[in-house]
Amino acid sequence: MSISFHIYFNGQCQEAFEYYAEHLGGNIGLMLEYKDSPASSSVPANWQHKIVHGNVSLEGVELAGADVVPEQYHQPRGFYLLLGASTEDKVNAAFEKLAVGGNVILPPQKTFWSPCYAIVIDQYAVPWKINCGAR
Numbered sequence: 001m002s003i004s005f006h007i008y009f010n011g012q013c014q015e016a017f018e019y020y021a022e023h024l025g026g027n028i029g030l031m032l033e034y035k036d037s038p039a040s041s042s043v044p045a046n047w048q049h050k051i052v053h054g055n056v057s058l059e060g061v062e063l064a065g066a067d068v069v070p071e072q073y074h075q076p077r078g079f080y081l082l083l084g085a086s087t088e089d090k091v092n093a094a095f096e097k098l099a100v101g102g103n104v105i106l107p108p109q110k111t112f113w114s115p116c117y118a119i120v121i122d123q124y125a126v127p128w129k130i131n132c133g134a135r
Contacts, residue, residue, distance in 0.1 A: 004055075004062035005081065007126060010073040013051040013065045016124040023097035024083070026058040034067075043069055058083075080119070080127040088116035091132045098122045098130070 009016055014031055021028050034040045035048035043050070050067035057063075063081075085091045088108070095108050101123030108118040108130070116132040 002062075004064055006064040006066070007076060008068045008073060009051075009065055009124060010070060011047075011050055011067050012124050013054050013067045016122075016126065017054055017056040017063070017065065019097075019124075020056050020058060020063070024058050024094060026056045026063075029055040029057060029062075075125045076127060080129045083128055083130045085116075085130060085132050088132050091116040091118060091130050094130050095120060098128050 017026075017028055017031070020026050031054040032052050033049050034043050034052045037052045039052050040048060047067070047069060051065065053064065053066055055062050055064045083094055085094060092108050095118040098120045099122075103121040105119035105121065106117070108116050111117045114132050118130045119128070120130070121127045
């Protein structure tokens, strides 16, 4: 068995996964468009090139995702992706990339459990917590 995360996007799945691959050192796997799937009839013509299923691997953890039509999209809530980093510099670097166009909840700082911890909702509405090791 394995576990991964599946996130809905508002038409930006491919862009988000390409951004994560480039800036977080991930590898893109499958990027299946609606037009190439049995689900093509469930979306309008202008949505055929959107992603019905895609994935990106980040440090051995798979993020899967799909674009849902705007009337079915809801911004993710009730969870955060926790990105573990081995150094404060890596926390800061990841935070800088994820904060671009996003919403900073907590800039990188020392906490009682970590020498460097941050919280951000990225430009794709995905919530992240970035943590440097455990004390």
